[in-house]
Amino acid sequence: MASLRNIPAMDELLEMPETRDLQTKYNREFVVGQLRLAVDDIRQELKLAKGEPGKAALRTGILARLRDRISQADRGSLQRVVNGTGVVLHTNLGRAPLGERALENLMIMGRNYNNLEFDLEKGQRGSRYQHVEELIKQLTGAEAALVVNNNAAAVLLCLTALACGREAIVSRGQLIEIGGAFRIPDVMKQSGAQLIEVGTTNKTYISDYVQAITENTGLLFSAHTSNYKIVGFCQEVGLDELVELGKAKNLPVVHDLGSGILADLGQWGLKDEPTVKACVASGADLVTFSGDKLLGGPQAGIIAGKRAYIEAMKKHQLTRALRVDKLNLAALEGTLLEYLSGEPLKRIPVLRLLTASVAELRDRAELLAGMIRAELHAGEYIEEVDVVPVDDMVGGGAYPTYKIDGYGLEIAFAGGILEAVSRRMRLMNPGFIARKREDKMLISVRTLLNGDEELVVTMLRSALEAESEARKESGD
Ligand SMILES: *Cc1c(COP(=O)(O)O)cnc(C)c1O
Numbered sequence: 001m002a003s004l005r006n007i008p009a010m011d012e013l014l015e016m017p018e019t020r021d022l023q024t025k026y027n028r029e030f031v032v033g034q035l036r037l038a039v040d041d042i043r044q045e046l047k048l049a050k051g052e053p054g055k056a057a058l059r060t061g062i063l064a065r066l067r068d069r070i071s072q073a074d075r076g077s078l079q080r081v082v083n084g085t086g087v088v089l090h091t092n093l094g095r096a097p098l099g100e101r102a103l104e105n106l107m108i109m110g111r112n113y114n115n116l117e118f119d120l121e122k123g124q125r126g127s128r129y130q131h132v133e134e135l136i137k138q139l140t141g142a143e144a145a146l147v148v149n150n151n152a153a154a155v156l157l158c159l160t161a162l163a164c165g166r167e168a169i170v171s172r173g174q175l176i177e178i179g180g181a182f183r184i185p186d187v188m189k190q191s192g193a194q195l196i197e198v199g200t201t202n203k204t205y206i207s208d209y210v211q212a213i214t215e216n217t218g219l220l221f222s223a224h225t226s227n228y229k230i231v232g233f234c235q236e237v238g239l240d241e242l243v244e245l246g247k248a249k250n251l252p253v254v255h256d257l258g259s260g261i262l263a264d265l266g267q268w269g270l271k272d273e274p275t276v277k278a279c280v281a282s283g284a285d286l287v288t289f290s291g292d293k294l295l296g297g298p299q300a301g302i303i304a305g306k307r308a309y310i311e312a313m314k315k316h317q318l319t320r321a322l323r324v325d326k327l328n329l330a331a332l333e334g335t336l337l338e339y340l341s342g343e344p345l346k347r348i349p350v351l352r353l354l355t356a357s358v359a360e361l362r363d364r365a366e367l368l369a370g371m372i373r374a375e376l377h378a379g380e381y382i383e384e385v386d387v388v389p390v391d392d393m394v395g396g397g398a399y400p401t402y403k404i405d406g407y408g409l410e411i412a413f414a415g416g417i418l419e420a421v422s423r424r425m426r427l428m429n430p431g432f433i434a435r436k437r438e439d440k441m442l443i444s445v446r447t448l449l450n451g452d453e454e455l456v457v458t459m460l461r462s463a464l465e466a467e468s469e470a471r472k473e474s475g476d
């Protein structure tokens with residue numbers, strides 16, 4: 001262990017021109033805090049070191065660590081990543097990237113004042129809920145609509161408003177958990193509705209619901225089991241049948257659709273997911289879905305359905321706590337307007353990515369492979385770059401069993417450096433996330449957005465350079 005007594009005092013360090021400069025560019029307390037951490041770094045290193053570094057060397061070392069720490073902190077925590085996973089709606093990667101109209105709207109409403117809760121016609125207070133209601137009605141065929149923070153909030157609100165203190169009947173086959181700990185039974189509990197489970201895991205009949213109805217029943221609930229599928233000996237009651245029962249017994253039917261799809265993607269092989277329009281047309285009283293799944297917009301929860309229920313929910317106390325923010329509303333309206341444009345499949349990124357043809361993806365994979373081979377193949381660390389068919393996924397709790405045919409690259413590295421290179425690329429800014437197949441890096445081109453290909457090549461090059469450098473230093 002080297003001695004610590006040559007470490008300069010804090011006062012001395014803070015008087016150096018470099019740290020003075022940092023103190024004018026950044027908040028002073030922030031710089032002092034980071035400087036303490038940098039000194040700690042050096043102290044830790046000295047404990048493991050031999051020899052006796054002089055004061056000047058220590059000063060330089062501390063400054064270097066201070067600059068690193070400050071630039072790291074200044075970059076923020078939420079950062080851009082390049083998605084090479086082929087999962088289009090990746091919940092961990094922020095779900096839907098937004099389209100141009102949504103982004104423009106976001107900038108304008110964020111930068112300026114707006115009529116969020118102001119009725120320009122009457123010159124008086126208005127409602128934030130009126131802005132996208134007409135658009136949603138038009139796109140879904142519903143009588144009325146309400147937007148809240150996310151779909152979890154939408155489900156909670158429906159259950160609370162319609163069944164708090166009463167019973168809500170659900171099939172055991174639909175007591176699902178969605179990623180991020182959204183569990184239907186737990187949401188029920190939160191809402192104050194009493195969960196009445198009917199049927200079994202694999203089979204539920206309409207008679208099970210009929211038998212469970214009492215005078216204390218508040219609603220019939222069904223959830224689209226979007227992230228898993230029971231196959232084999234199974235039976236669920238269709239939404240149509242449930243709606244019929246609800247009508248006969250005068251009970252509202254709430255359907256949690258999850259990934260609300262507005263455009264018909266049947267032609268692209270995405271057939272089994274019901275559209276919001278179809279659910280509304282089936283007569284469900286309330287249909288809830290997310291704004292940032294197959295709709296392709298920002299985080300939001302949309303409730304579409306019967307006017308009387310929607311109006312009652314607009315006035316509910318809980319709505320105030322779950323209300324949608326102006327920026328999300330701006331992005332949602334911008335996205336919904338794209339559906340009126342006649343070419344939503346081109347203008348909404350999620351839909352564009354999902355409907356990209358295999359031929360186009362193969363061409364893009366070839367192009368990227370060419371770029372990597374030209375730039376990097378000569379290097380010592382890449383053994384092979386192959387263009388290969390891949391299974392892409394919709395993700396976001398939708399189409400669980402759907403793999404969509406895609407194309408990508410498989411990169412084989414020499415010297416067992418796959419993990420090290422992947423880690424380096426993850427930690428860059430933007431970061432890069434890809435999959436692994438056997439001992440190779442698997443990059444799907446479907447989820448690479450405009451310009452990402454060049455970025456991937458640059459990132460791969462710097463990661464390999466850094467890795468090569470590190471190995472030289474450690475004498476490998
Ligand atoms: C995704 C999903 C949810 C949760 O929606 P968020 O918008 O993430 O809150 C709820 N129910 C179903 C069926 C879902 O697929």
